[in-house]
Amino acid sequence: MKSLSLSTIARQRHFRPLRRPIFPLPSPPNRPFTTSNSTPQSSNPASDTPPPPQPQRQPPKNANKTLHHAIATETGLYTTLPYSPGSPFFLPHGTRIFNRLIEFLRAQYTLHGYQEVVTPMIYNDALWEKSGHLENFRDDMFKVSSAKRKVQKGSEDGEGLNAGVRSEEEGKYSLKPMNCPGHCLLYKTRGHSYADLPLRFAEFAPLHRDEIRSALTGLTRVRRFHQDDAHIFCRGDQIFTEISSTLSMLETVYHALGFPDYKFVLSTRPENYMGSLEDWEKAEEVLKRSLDNTSRVWGIDEGDGAFYGPKIDVLLQDWQGRQHQTATIQLDFQLPQKFELSYDVAPDGTTGGVSKETPVIIHRAIFGSLERFMALLIEKYENRWPFWLSPRQVKIIPVTNKPEIITFAKRTRDILSGVKTGERIQAMGKRTFFVDLEERNLGLNKSIREAKSAGYNVIVVIGEDEVRSGKVRWDVWEREYVKKGMDGAEEVYQKLVQMEAEYQ
Template sequence: MIRPRTARSTVYALVRSQWTCPTCLSRPRYSRKPERVEPPDHRKLGLQQELFITSIYSPGSPIFLPNGARIFNRLVDFLRKQYVRYGFQEVITPTIYKKSLWAKSGHLENYADDMYSVTGNAQESDTGSKGCCGGERAAEEEGDGEYGLKPMNCPGHCLIFKSKLHSYRDLPVRYADFSPLHRNEISGALSGLTRVRRFHQDDGHIFCRPSQVEEEIKKTLDFVKVVYNVLRLGVSYRLALSTRPKDHYIGTEEEWSRAEDRLKRALNSSGMEWSINEGDGAFYGPKIDIILQDSDGKEHQTATIQLDFQLPKRFELEYQAPAPEYEARGETTEDPELLAEYGPVRPVMIHRAVLGSVERLMALLIESYNGKWPFWLNPRQAIILTVNTSEPVLGWAEEVRDVLVGIKSSGPSGDDVVNPTGLAVDVDTTARSLGSKIREARTSGYSQILVVGEEDVKSRQVSLGRERMSPAEMRDRMRDMVDAFQ
């Protein structure tokens, strides 16, 4: 006989079994949505990797920490090496110029809202002094104490070109400049390294003959392609032709149309896809913009190629050439009488930046690599871990580091001039287990984790995984990786 409570339990079980099944009971009541993976944010990664910080005392001016400065300097050094191939000469120009220069260039009229003004104490100067540019003294006495922080380098490079006479045989002349630039971005637009007020640009200007324009643009597009492939950005950028703005531009519509046509021909011959960005050209000329996408899908303009007929006119730049009328049109003639006639011709100016803002490109690289830097760019290239804290092991670890970074003296006096390798090598001599040190080194993002123990001291070697080699061999291997941009 079944007890009452047991009977009721049995009935409930029989009833429930008619309407349910074990698999139904195990299902969750509500379906869970997959968690959204947050895209990498260079601002958070910059703090985690100790790359840069910002300060309320200088909004929009990032402060690079040692690790960030290493990346910055390697990008700049990389560009400098490419300048040899593409024929650029590096120059250094002032940070501030008189207001009269910005009036001459057209920036005061068309770009004043984005510039910083600087006021100096006007002082009398020697009336007999002469400037570098054709003996011009500061005839623009009005506002002599008013200056502007430069937002770009083009006026300064025009002054350099004008400082000497040029023949058509000298052209193209190519200048490059890494001087810091300042632009007055509104505070609400400031964001990490992507929108800043103080930044550095691989700013270059090419002064060429009209007949050389398309070839120079083609070379610059090739320059961009080479650099972006090394940075592993070769498939993530697009080209856009930015045309004449509706307002705030200098020159005639005919000059703009001619310049835009030349850029279109250069883009078509490049074999790359491109689009038109109506009305987004610079105030002095149309441009080709290279646009990258960040980890969140937002687009950023990085590299740029701009064609300019206006600044050479405003600064009265010229070079001497035979048959000047034909030369100015980019044409040639075989007429000996015309070729015997030399005269001044206005050069064409091409503005170009391959990285664009170095800070902005760093932000995109920080998010793209997400802590997994290629060795040549990694601010933490190698770390030496000690197996124990004995004096011989600690001493050998420091000696290995000195060899790797290139500061170990080869002479007995120790007064030799050192030749640093540029490698970033740290040493962990803490009294922790080797396993703990290795885990921390991997988490920190070191490319090469080297180990030094008693056996390494005896053999005068260093261990990398299962390999053992001399410090000099390790140094040479690392330098080869840097030279190959690995």
């Protein structure tokens, strides 16, 4: 049988539009950002093509809270179980997206001079006392106790960096709700000179916060979440540059992910602030100047800053017009003082300087909670993910199950996935893709329909012509499946690499 391109088959079979909305949505997957008071955009503005068919299904009663959860359930991304309320279990396809987001940020970190670190999950409460979290955040922290504790009440083990730490005291540990104190300890493990700064520590560790059970919602309100967290230790004269550079990185990341429209909000000094009024005013002034330097309109939320400093939050709007806080950039003059952080100052920038100064900390997260950001992405893309982020990238469909066709299809799968079956070791750094081979012999048309419905970005059909020529036909989703021609598998692999590199 002569194989046909997918677009030809689609025309012959009068395929329905390929995207199958799971629930009625007011606008298409790449729906534009609208302001909170505006009405949803029409899904078919001034087009001479017929409007897409209206989906039959109705949203669940609680759609405003659970749309992303419904989509994720239907497309197999994550689940939640009563054994650990508020802690999502990511399924393999959801984990692919999760890991891709982290891989994407790690690539940006190399560009922006971040160093990734790994720090503990649980800490002695002496640390939280020092950082002020026990005083200000106690009700949101999970306590941890040990069955093998050695109670030595009253005796302090440490001095210097470890001052206040008691040995294995009962019930005196907590799961970390933030990474900052751990990063301060890391900073303190060695001396720093004027020239060492800025020092940028990044960490993707999970964090735990004890949200009340009734408030838990899908991926947006959870107890366990991952932040793309980082702390920049810098000198006073570096604050403006660091904040501006962070805002610029944020702009790049949000554009790549299809969220070019977002709002900045500056939150200022709250009633329970720590530190001096002068430090607060200085910090707020720098943040305002950095925001003025962007081309975006920004708002102000008086009195909503963190207890340790003012912050810039990013608000993203979902398809229903609700605002979600994602990124955050917080300036902190307090924590470095609490941890007695310092750097040596010398006129020529060398160590062993004449005096010590206290650095400033910038807490910053670009996605904020990865889980919450994924919820927004899931609602935005449904099962039509961009190729580089997609959990289902390529589907290979053999026209028949003749042995020579199946053998060629398997070889093609190995080449396109970048993983050769049976090899002893996989080369590090080689780009790999998620490629599935249709092995059920469902018939060509049904296989293609299923692959399209599942949201595969690339569909490759292999018949006798392909086996004879040694080339494969491949179609790519670009708002519809577009025929890309007939190429050798190695050439197609290189095209996939290019698509990924260009964040298509």
